[in-house]
Amino acid sequence: MRNIAMIAVFAILLSFFMYIALNPADFGYSGEGLNFGHPRFTDMDDYFIHNAQNQTASNNVVTSIVFDYRGFDTLGEATVLFTAVLGVGLGLRMLRGDEDDE
Amino acid sequence: MIFNLPFITVVIVIMFGLYAMVFRRNLIKVVIGLDLVESAVNLFLVSLGYVKGGVAPIYTNAPSTDMVLPTPQALTLTSIVIGVATTAMLLSFCILIYRYYGTLDTRKARRLRE
Amino acid sequence: MMSKIVRTQANFLYPLILIFGFYIVMHGHLTPGGGFQGGAVIATGIALVVVAYGYEKIKRWIKKTHLTAAEGIGLLCFIITAFIGIGTSFFYNFLANSGLIFGESIPYGINPGYLNTAGTLPIMNLAVGIEVLGGLGAIILYMMAYGREVSE
Numbered sequence A: 001m002r003n004i005a006m007i008a009v010f011a012i013l014l015s016f017f018m019y020i021a022l023n024p025a026d027f028g029y030s031g032e033g034l035n036f037g038h039p040r041f042t043d044m045d046d047y048f049i050h051n052a053q054n055q056t057a058s059n060n061v062v063t064s065i066v067f068d069y070r071g072f073d074t075l076g077e078a079t080v081l082f083t084a085v086l087g088v089g090l091g092l093r094m095l096r097g098d099e100d101d102e
Numbered sequence B: 001m002i003f004n005l006p007f008i009t010v011v012i013v014i015m016f017g018l019y020a021m022v023f024r025r026n027l028i029k030v031v032i033g034l035d036l037v038e039s040a041v042n043l044f045l046v047s048l049g050y051v052k053g054g055v056a057p058i059y060t061n062a063p064s065t066d067m068v069l070p071t072p073q074a075l076t077l078t079s080i081v082i083g084v085a086t087t088a089m090l091l092s093f094c095i096l097i098y099r100y101y102g103t104l105d106t107r108k109a110r111r112l113r114e
Numbered sequence C: 001m002m003s004k005i006v007r008t009q010a011n012f013l014y015p016l017i018l019i020f021g022f023y024i025v026m027h028g029h030l031t032p033g034g035g036f037q038g039g040a041v042i043a044t045g046i047a048l049v050v051v052a053y054g055y056e057k058i059k060r061w062i063k064k065t066h067l068t069a070a071e072g073i074g075l076l077c078f079i080i081t082a083f084i085g086i087g088t089s090f091f092y093n094f095l096a097n098s099g100l101i102f103g104e105s106i107p108y109g110i111n112p113g114y115l116n117t118a119g120t121l122p123i124m125n126l127a128v129g130i131e132v133l134g135g136l137g138a139i140i141l142y143m144m145a146y147g148r149e150v151s152e
Helices: A004-024 A044-057 A060-069 A069-091 B002-023 B027-048 B070-101 C004-026 C035-053 C064-087 C123-147
Strands: none
Touching: A004 B002, A044 A060, A044 B070, A060 A069, A060 B070, A060 C123, A069 B070, A069 C004, A069 C064, A069 C123, B002 B027, B027 B070, B070 C123, C004 C035, C004 C123, C035 C123, C064 C123
16 A cells, blocks of 8 residues: 555656656747756856956866855865764764774 | 756656665665765756856866856765765664664664663 | 785875876866865775775774874865955955965966966865865775674
8 A cells, every 4th residue: 555655656756757857848949948958047157157267267167166156065065074974983983982093 | 858868867867766765675775775866966967057069167278168057067066075975974874773783674673772 | 905916906006096186186276176076086095905905904004083184174274265365255265366376367268277376276175185085084994994893
């Protein structure tokens, strides 16, 4: 019974995702929905591509976004990595109380 | 239709990951399903920012100045590192669960151990 | 510990992997790559040596405390570099186009790439590279140290 309900949920999800991915309402790149190779909103990225070289003096636009324009994202990401290593160390150290090289 | 092939791949991989997360009983397989969903989301972000005929957004000896969108790539970079961190965390929890319960089966590891 | 062939290959490849990782970290503002990718490459070198020699031999050479210390130092350098530019805003690129270290300006458009550019970006790349190498190496060593005990 539970399996049948889960399979029904999966079928609904699959049909919904496939409807979005296949995008049957738009055959001729009119700009509606998802079209691979034709993104709809590009204003922010055009600004980054045209101004990153003058403002940050970096050739790599992705690096200038990661470390300069969107630095807070990278700060949170580094904090997440730090916390994950802390969690792994604390959790696995519970297995054996006395380690020789700590 | 067929030009949306990366998005169709994203849907298929997400469904495989959800299947592994819901129907499998082994915790390692649940972690593998989570990783599949994560990879599918990364592929979705990168293919969302692809511009037809564009090159990578790096000006060093670039063949042309038609560039793909750089912001989804930067956020995908963030997402990959966070995925590695969460996967390491989950696998260490799997090691702990195996030590305490002697099994990785979710039906057997569910009981409260005194 | 694995066979002699694997150990010889690991001896040969370990310095090359380290050099390649630091190259990716230091050229992060010119070529594809950056701090995260270079740190992951260096952690791959650590994983290769651990697999080839076994944890019991490698724990005298690479210690977990050093790696976690490198992680903390990298994160601290990152935050300090972000805080220096707080006169304008957090994460302000105060070294770009200033003429100091990493302070040359570059011509607009396609160019061959100059290493002495991009302001604070190479410093942050180096800090994040040290942090990621410490973090992933510490994760690998923790799992080799404590996950192995189950099978005995």
